[in-house]
Every structure is written in C-alpha cells, then in structure tokens.
Amino acid sequence: MYTHLALLRGINVSGHNMIKMDDLKVLLERMGFQNVRTYIQSGNVFVDSDEEHGATLGFRIKQEIFKEWGYDVPIIVVTKEDLEACLNNNPYLKEKDADTKKLYFTFISKELNESSIHELKMSQVKPDEAVIDKNRIYVKYAVGAGKTRFDQKYIEKKLNVTATMRNWNTVTKLLEMYNE
Known part of the structure; x- marks a missing residue:
C-alpha cells in the first residue's frame, strides 16, 4: 500500500x-x-x-x-520526499531574517533542469525570486503572493507545464500529515 x-x-x-x-x-x-x-x-x-x-x-x-x-x-x-526537500533544501532559509510568510513552493508536472530558470524571465517579475529544483520551484515573494505577477499561471505559461502552489505553512502541515 x-x-x-x-x-x-x-x-x-x-x-x-x-x-x-x-x-x-x-x-x-x-x-x-x-x-x-x-x-x-x-x-x-x-x-x-x-x-x-x-x-x-x-x-x-x-x-x-x-x-x-x-x-x-x-x-x-x-511525495513525502518532495515536501521534505521544500523545507530542508530551500535556499531562501539561509538568508538572514528569512520570512517564511513570503516563501512558496510551486510543484511542477514534470522535472525541469536548472537552465529552465531562464525561461521564467525573472527580470519581468523582480523583486520576486525563484530557484528551480527538479519538479519544484522555490519562490520568495518580495511583498506577498497577492501582489505579484509571478503566480502559477505565469509559471505555467513560461514553462509550458502544469503547476500548483502552496505556501510554507501548508507544506509544513502536509509533511506533518504524511508522518502521521
């Protein structure tokens, strides 16, 4: 099972x-x-x-x-490993005063390579930031998810994928539930 x-x-x-x-x-x-x-x-x-x-x-x-x-x-x-990677490998956690309220995770329908970051054209959505990690994108919003063009629809269009986003708290809770 x-x-x-x-x-x-x-x-x-x-x-x-x-x-x-x-x-x-x-x-x-x-x-x-x-x-x-x-x-x-x-x-x-x-x-x-x-x-x-x-x-x-x-x-x-x-x-x-x-x-x-x-x-x-x-x-x-x-997978459980996807969720663990989101919380353990997030590059934005290494920053001083990392604000988890501005950290989101985009789950992608296929594995991407690191060069896919160029296709996202991040200069168009500055000051938001993103890092691609296989079938996940780590997102750090400058202000918040409700005040950006850099959303799941933008990602889907630029990368030609299906995507869905979750915030830090949701991913944390989902990993807890996986472990229950």
Missing part, C-alpha cells in the same frame, strides 16, 4: 470549481482509496492505494472529478 498526496489546482478559488472536501472524500473512497484525508479547502488530499505511480493515480482522480462535477482539475501528486 502506498500513501500519495494529490494537490488539486484551482478548486474552491473565488467561487470557481467548488468541491466540498467531504464530497471529494466520498468520491475517492468510492474509487477504492483508503485512509482518505484532506487538509483545508484548497485541494490537498492524502489517499492510500495499491497504485505505485503518482501520475497514474492523479489521472484517475482527475477523470472521476470530471465525471462527477464536470471540472477539468489539474492534479499533481507529490
């Missing part, structure tokens, strides 16, 4: 793609997943499954959400 964390992008945001987590949990249990747990309303779902491959599991969930609610919801499945 494998534990997977599915990150659903774009649900319950500004009244769009509304899915109650209790309803999502019921759907996933009907699909045969066990120990289904959700965290907050933004689409963080743990499931236990015999399915080894996260991408296959994410695709199955995406199909069922479309059948049930008619929403085309991108899903990225991340």
Whole structure:
C-alpha cells in the first residue's frame, strides 16, 4: 500500500470549481482509496492505494472529478520526499531574517533542469525570486503572493507545464500529515 498526496489546482478559488472536501472524500473512497484525508479547502488530499505511480493515480482522480462535477482539475501528486526537500533544501532559509510568510513552493508536472530558470524571465517579475529544483520551484515573494505577477499561471505559461502552489505553512502541515 502506498500513501500519495494529490494537490488539486484551482478548486474552491473565488467561487470557481467548488468541491466540498467531504464530497471529494466520498468520491475517492468510492474509487477504492483508503485512509482518505484532506487538509483545508484548497485541494490537498492524502489517499492510500495499491497504485505505485503518482501520475497514474492523479489521472484517475482527475477523470472521476470530471465525471462527477464536470471540472477539468489539474492534479499533481507529490511525495513525502518532495515536501521534505521544500523545507530542508530551500535556499531562501539561509538568508538572514528569512520570512517564511513570503516563501512558496510551486510543484511542477514534470522535472525541469536548472537552465529552465531562464525561461521564467525573472527580470519581468523582480523583486520576486525563484530557484528551480527538479519538479519544484522555490519562490520568495518580495511583498506577498497577492501582489505579484509571478503566480502559477505565469509559471505555467513560461514553462509550458502544469503547476500548483502552496505556501510554507501548508507544506509544513502536509509533511506533518504524511508522518502521521
């Protein structure tokens, strides 16, 4: 049995793609997943499954959400190691007076190389900063996530990927839940 964390992008945001987590949990249990747990309303779902491959599991969930609610919801499945890397390898933590309220993580649908950072054209979103680490981007906002052009849509467009973002507190809590 494998534990997977599915990150659903774009649900319950500004009244769009509304899915109650209790309803999502019921759907996933009907699909045969066990120990289904959700965290907050933004689409963080743990499931236990015999399915080894996260991408296959994410695709199955995406199909069922479309059948049930008619929403085309991108899903990225991340591992416990992905979450640990976010918290342990974050280059911005080394800075004096690092403010975790301005640190975000973008999870990407495919592995990127370090040269992909050029495609992001960071000069267009200064003073925000980013570092690519395989299928994650460490983001440091100068002011905050609500006051920037450098969001998940910008990243998706520049890198031609599916992406979803989570803040420091959410990633910290999700790792705690993985360890439960």
